[in-house]
Amino acid sequence: MTFTLAIVGRPNVGKSTLFNRLVGKRLALVDDQPGVTRDLREGEARLGDLRFTVVDTAGLEEATDESLPGRMRKLTERAVEMADVCLFMIDARAGVLGTDEVFADILRRKAKHVILAANKGEGRAADAGMLEAYALGLGEPIRMSAEHGEGLNDLLSFLMPLAGEFEERAAAEAPVTEVDVGEEPDEDEGPRVPTESRPLQVAVIGRPNAGKSTLINKFLGEERLLTGPEAGITRDAISVTMDWHGQGGPVPVRIFDTAGMRKRAKVQEKLEKLSVSDGLRAVKFAEVVVVLLDAAIPFEQQDLRIADLAEREGRAVVVAVNKWDIEDDKNNKIKELRESFERLLPQLRGAPLVTVSARTGRGLDRLQAAVIKAHEVWNRRVSTAKLNKWLVSMIESHPPPAPGGRRIKLRYMTQAKTRPPGFVVMCSNPKDVPESYSRYLINGLRDDFDMPGTPVRLWMRSQSDQNPFKGKTKPGPSKLRKHLGKSRPD
Structure with a gap:
């Protein structure tokens, strides 16, 4: 990366559409209604031979108070001050509005370099807006269509001279990267140590207003994500990278802030459906999922569904109870939480339950x-020798059932994969093994091999050394002599 480009402008001028085109992926949510983007979203952009960081920002509003539009504007102005280049987009079909003039004046004072782009510039309807753009005093505007990819060559010609100014610091400064959720975990790989190129991926999920964005801001030590008392502020699955302190040294972590997930029956608007879908995608590509609960109303039905979703996806789960600082009777409350956790989420038995305060840290x-x-x-990963020794002791303690009077024989066991741990048991009549006996083995694996909380997969397979002639008719004498190459005796 040689520099950072922030895309700014009024709501619904096409900033997120251009962002998606520059990064080459549909990372930012796009809809016809204005004000879809609220948080800062960063991505690795590619334009010709240039590689740089592009930042999608919320639409600039004229509000300056502590309302949601006002907080969105402050976040965007912060991105303007931090970026090396600002791409100021206007709507060529709507022309220059009074709001555009106000923000052009702000950019002249705060931004280091400003490039003016008149988006939606295809067709004659945009001619008048192109001429009006010169009055903003930001130089020659670029006629652009983010939807159709027009004007990108002109943008490249504007960026090339500026890129040379930032080449010397490119290697030394690595910005917080965003927001590609990364590669899906390879379930067949062995144990992986997080690195800078492939950090530990953590998704924070929960109901709206549980404090997910506030928690991540406290991890970062800065107001990076938009927060507030309103429920449902976060819409995109925004990720940030940081280092956590582990026993062996710093651990690179990419943590995802997701949109609050309400009950499916309440999710009616198209935009909220897109937000929830983006959050589910982050869960799918995460390695560890933090289910964030509200201490005042923990373990509601939606919390249970969210935790069960993470378990079904095969992700490691950590349950965090937020807003612990305002809880009065902490001792009795933690006992109630642990009892409810064991009773309502038996599939996550032994998973960590941590009380936190995102506000105080x-x-x-x-x-x-x-x-x-x-x-x-x-x-x-557990060795096959240990698993089979363990399997013998489990069978001695509780033999498998004998449907129809014939005992099911568990012959041997091996671990087929990790992430999450998956085991295969070779046995006779695998279809007759009841679910209760599989749970007995899974619970034993958790207890005896110290695997609390993580999803454990167990498959029953039949032996492969069956009689190959089973079910086939016995050959007659003539077919047998023909097979052996012998003629009829005289």
Whole structure:
């Protein structure tokens, strides 16, 4: 990366559309209604031979108070001050509005370099807007269509001279990268140690207004994500990269802030459906999922569904109870939480339950340690010799059932994969093994091999040394003599 380009402008001028085109992926949510983007979203952009960081920002509003539009504007102005180049987009079909003139004046004062782009510039309807753009005093505008990819060559010609100014610091400064959720975990790989190129991927999910964005901001030590008392502020699955302190040194982590997930029946608007879908995608590509609960109303039906979703996806799960600082009777409350957890989520028995306060930062060190530990367990591999010795002791303690009077024989066992741990048991009549006996083995694996909370997969397979002639008719004498190459005796 040689520089950072921030795309700014009024709502609904096509900033997210251009962002998606520059990064080559549909990362930012796009819809016809204005104000879809609220947080800052960064990505690795490619334009010709240039490689740079592009930042999608919220639409600039004239509000300056502590309302949601006002907080969105402050976040965008912060991106303007931090970026090396600002691409100011206007709507060529709507022309220059009074709001554009106000923000052009702000950019002249705050931005280091400003490039003016008149988007939606295809067709004659945009001619008048192109001429009006000169009055903003930001130089010659670029006629562009982000939807159809027009004007990108002109943008490249504007950026090339500026890129040379930032080449010397390109190698030294690595910005916080965003927001590609990365590669899906390869379930057949062995244990993986997080690195700078492939950090530990953590998704924070929960109901709206549980404090997910506030929690991540506290991890970062800055107001990077938009927060507030309103529920449902976050729409995109935004990721940020940081280092956590593990036992062996710093652990690179990419943590995802997701949109709050309400009950499916309440999700009616198209935009909210897109937001929830983006959050589910982040869960699918995460390695550890932090299910964030509200201490005042923990373990509601939606919380249970969210936790069950993470388990079904095969991700390591850590349950965090937020807003612990305002809880009065902490001792009795933690007992109630643990009892409810064991009773309502038996499929996650033994998973870490951590109390935190995203507002004060209390408990964040324990949450970090729990996430790193859950990732290690998720990658755990057990030798075949230990597994078979363990299997013998489990069978002696509780033999498998005997449907129809014939005992099911469990012959041997091996671990087929990690992430999450998956085991195969070779046995006779695998279809007759009841679910209760499989749960007995899974619970034993968790207890005896220290795999609390992580999803464990267990498959029953039949022996492959069956009689190959089973079910076939016995050959007659003539076919047998023909097969052996012998003629009829005289």
